[in-house]
Amino acid sequence: MKKIIALLLVLALALSLAACSGSAGSSSTNPATVTGNTGPAEDSAEAEGTNPADSEEDEGGVNPATVTGNTGPEGNTETELVLYTWEAMFPQEVLDAFEADTGIKVNYVNFDYDETMLARLEEEEGGAYDVVIADDYIIETAVKEGLVAELDKEKLPSFGNIDPFYQGWFYDPDDLYTVPYGAGVQTIVYDPALTDVEIDGYEDLWDESLRDSIGITANYRVIDGMALKVLGESMNTSDVAKIEEAGEKLNALAPNIRLIKDDRLEEDLLSGEISAGIMYTSQVTSAMMQNPDLKVVYPKEGIGFGIMGMFIPSAAPHANAAYKFLEYILQPEVAAQCFEYIGYYSTNKAANEFISDEYKGFLTLPEDIDLENAEILENISNDALDAHNLVWETFRAATGAGE
Amino acid sequence: MKPKRRFRSETLMLVPLYVFTLVFVLGPLVYMVILSFLQRAETWGVTNEFTVQNYAGILEPVYLNTFVESFKLATLSTLLIILLGYPFGYFMAKLSQKWKGRMMMLLMIPFWTSSLIRLYGWIIIFRANGILDKILMGLGITDAPLKLLYTYPAVVVGMIYALLPFMIFSVYSSAEKMDWSLVEAARDLGASRIRAFLTVTLKMTLPGLLSGVILTFVPSMGLFFIADILGGNKVVLVGSLIQDQLMKAHNWPFAAALSVILTLLTSLLIVLYRRLAGVKDLEGLV
Numbered sequence: 001m002k003k004i005i006a007l008l009l010v011l012a013l014a015l016s017l018a019a020c021s022g023s024a025g026s027s028s029t030n031p032a033t034v035t036g037n038t039g040p041a042e043d044s045a046e047a048e049g050t051n052p053a054d055s056e057e058d059e060g061g062v063n064p065a066t067v068t069g070n071t072g073p074e075g076n077t078e079t080e081l082v083l084y085t086w087e088a089m090f091p092q093e094v095l096d097a098f099e100a101d102t103g104i105k106v107n108y109v110n111f112d113y114d115e116t117m118l119a120r121l122e123e124e125e126g127g128a129y130d131v132v133i134a135d136d137y138i139i140e141t142a143v144k145e146g147l148v149a150e151l152d153k154e155k156l157p158s159f160g161n162i163d164p165f166y167q168g169w170f171y172d173p174d175d176l177y178t179v180p181y182g183a184g185v186q187t188i189v190y191d192p193a194l195t196d197v198e199i200d201g202y203e204d205l206w207d208e209s210l211r212d213s214i215g216i217t218a219n220y221r222v223i224d225g226m227a228l229k230v231l232g233e234s235m236n237t238s239d240v241a242k243i244e245e246a247g248e249k250l251n252a253l254a255p256n257i258r259l260i261k262d263d264r265l266e267e268d269l270l271s272g273e274i275s276a277g278i279m280y281t282s283q284v285t286s287a288m289m290q291n292p293d294l295k296v297v298y299p300k301e302g303i304g305f306g307i308m309g310m311f312i313p314s315a316a317p318h319a320n321a322a323y324k325f326l327e328y329i330l331q332p333e334v335a336a337q338c339f340e341y342i343g344y345y346s347t348n349k350a351a352n353e354f355i356s357d358e359y360k361g362f363l364t365l366p367e368d369i370d371l372e373n374a375e376i377l378e379n380i381s382n383d384a385l386d387a388h389n390l391v392w393e394t395f396r397a398a399t400g401a402g403e
Numbered sequence: 404m405k406p407k408r409r410f411r412s413e414t415l416m417l418v419p420l421y422v423f424t425l426v427f428v429l430g431p432l433v434y435m436v437i438l439s440f441l442q443r444a445e446t447w448g449v450t451n452e453f454t455v456q457n458y459a460g461i462l463e464p465v466y467l468n469t470f471v472e473s474f475k476l477a478t479l480s481t482l483l484i485i486l487l488g489y490p491f492g493y494f495m496a497k498l499s500q501k502w503k504g505r506m507m508m509l510l511m512i513p514f515w516t517s518s519l520i521r522l523y524g525w526i527i528i529f530r531a532n533g534i535l536d537k538i539l540m541g542l543g544i545t546d547a548p549l550k551l552l553y554t555y556p557a558v559v560v561g562m563i564y565a566l567l568p569f570m571i572f573s574v575y576s577s578a579e580k581m582d583w584s585l586v587e588a589a590r591d592l593g594a595s596r597i598r599a600f601l602t603v604t605l606k607m608t609l610p611g612l613l614s615g616v617i618l619t620f621v622p623s624m625g626l627f628f629i630a631d632i633l634g635g636n637k638v639v640l641v642g643s644l645i646q647d648q649l650m651k652a653h654n655w656p657f658a659a660a661l662s663v664i665l666t667l668l669t670s671l672l673i674v675l676y677r678r679l680a681g682v683k684d685l686e687g688l689v
Contacts, residue, residue, distance in 0.1 A: 212550065218636060220651060259553050260636035273531050273552060382445060389652045393639055394465045397472070400555070400637035 081321040082107045084117065085133035089181075091341040098328050104321045114138035121147045126314035130322040133181050136307045137379050140171035148177045149312045155323040158330035161350040165371060166307055170378050178309035179326050182344030184281040185365070186222060186304040188297040189288070194275035201300035202230050205276065206253055215259040215274035220392035221377050222304065224250065226278065229301040235375050238384040247391030254398035269294070285343035288362050296362050302373025307347065339363055432666075439659035449656055457660035466644065466661075470668070473640040476630070477623040480562035484570045484619050487563065489612060492574025493604075496581070503579075510568050518565060522632050525564065529557050529633070553635030561629040566622060570615035577611020578604075613680045621669045641665050 087110045095106050111117040114135050126147040142148050153159050166180040190199050196209045225235030227246035258274050265279040266287035312322045336354035339346045346352055352364045441449040495506050528534045529552040539545045589599040627642030648658035
């Protein structure tokens with residue numbers, strides 16, 4: 001009997017430990033997704049533990065050795081394209097239509113984190129993949145490492161469709177390397193039926209009537225950045241004193257925080273568990289689709305946002321096919337279809353009119369928005385990051401202290 | 404000749420175990436300790452410079468406090484688990500053989516489901532207008548949804564739920580092999596029920612109780628995902644601090660230093676237990 005109990009106990013312990021690690025995986029955020037671009041794509045990639053190596057095998061051996069056997073970059077007979085990005089970044093209809101139109105077969109290879117992508121690309125020395133879609137901050141590093149090809153604009157007649165607001169940012173200041181593919185815009189979303197205040201900026205979240213009713217993402221750069229914005233500072237400041245000041249401000253917000261969560265935060269808003277939230281763009285989209293009475297607010301302090309960019313790696317085996325793909329995605333109708341699918345803001349000005357009305361309110365920026373204080377979260381120094389971390393953990397402890 | 408060959412085959416059979424332990428237990432442990440003395444690189448990863456800065460960083464009150472919070476939650480959970488688990492294990496040992504088996508089965512069945520999924524079950528019970536709210540409002544005890552989810556009590560309930568079986572099994576295994584005639588002897592010699600329990604039963608089941616405490620207390624120092632899911636991330640435990648440092652702050656050396664301290668603390672508890680209980684192994688485990 002004793003042995004059986006011992007066995008059962010060990011088994012139970014092993015099972016619960018396995019569950020532990022499973023949860024650690026699923027509740028983790030992309031380590032460096034400071035841009036707020038954790039989309040549905042990433043969530044599902046995490047859940048299924050996809051990694052590029054697996055996918056490659058599934059796709060039937062897409063590796064540099066096999067894909068280089070095509071005609072050179074000057075030839076126009078390329079019949080294959082290796083697309084490297086998160087899972088679920090394109091509606092299947094778009095990929096199918098592209099294949100039917102051009103005869104180019106799309107090999108969709110996934111990565112889970114931006115960092116995985118960068119490591120793979122470094123390993124392949126900019127080869128193996130033809131089109132990569134990733135977050136802004138990692139593109140900055142990839143460009144610095146010489147892994148990104150300069151775009152030949154003559155092969156992209158529709159380059160002008162891009163919304164100029166999403167161009168010229170830190171990771172590609174002269175628009176030499178990237179075509180933006182959707183943007184995450186930090187908004188406040190709230191249920192007017194459950195709140196007594198009119199929210200038009202971050203500052204309003206400090207209102208006492210919102211006690212214990214706000215849900216926020218667990219992305220510390222976004223939340224600390226919000227407090228910095230309220231103080232009129234840049235989210236990317238390296239001034240430790242200012243970050244600490246933002247921490248003080250943030251601690252005053254703690255009693256209003258009911259929930260800190262990255263995954264499916266929109267469900268808590270829909271169920272009434274929280275009445276206002278700061279969540280990822282794809283979650284806002286999902287919430288709005290299920291309850292159109294919710295309100296999306298562009299904070300008056302200025303919006304924080306992040307851009308996902310498409311680029312062609314420096315040694316892409318099928319560069320011509322890659323250009324055809326970029327050009328295809330730049331077509332307004334196609335782009336609109338893609339943005340509705342991924343639930344991120346349209347970075348294609350020509351596409352805006354094709355975005356259906358039900359999505360328009362939260363996939364395109366309003367005409368009258370003040371973009372003067374708009375900012376992208378950028379890579380900052382380790383000292384500033386340490387300060388941010390301390391501020392964040394202090395704040396998190398303060399949110400639990402009231403109970 | 405013969406004993407020698409025997410010795411060799413036994414040694415050979417142990418080799419996989421030793422290799423497994425070295426590669427999967429000692430290896431990562433050594434890696435963690437080394438990592439904790441390295442410096443974080445400016446962009447990604449670590450540099451090879453030696454530093455004790457990571458350990459000094461733990462002295463920051465906010466970070467120290469995560470150890471206190473973890474300790475508090477673990478103590479509270481363990482106390483409640485003793486209150487619930489000890490009587491359960493004790494009375495389970497007094498059941499007939501048939502019912503012992505059935506109880507064991509019932510206790511084990513939930514383990515066949517992922518603990519994460521079972522936690523989501525608690526969310527369904529606790530959430531606004533969830534099962535508990537509906538019952539309370541149906542009975543007229545409350546008239547509006549209570550905010551039960553994402554609170555400290557919800558976390559404690561989750562901890563108890565996850566760890567209670569370990570206490571029950573340990574106490575049960577102790578109580579089961581107890582010689583009940585000793586209790587009868589005590590009663591015959593005039594001890595009251597309570598006195599007999601305190602002087603005989605409790606003493607003899609103490610090893611089981613203590614190993615139950617170790618089996619619940621030590622894991623509860625690390626079960627941060629319960630606090631994350633049921634507590635809405637508002638209770639900062641060492642485990643979730645380590646996760647943040649690894650996954651968000653990219654500060655692997657600091658995370659390693661925190662892990663080393665946590666490992667030392669829990670090891671200390673086990674040493675204490677061995678002193679206190681006077682046994683070398685965890686009751687029920689060997």
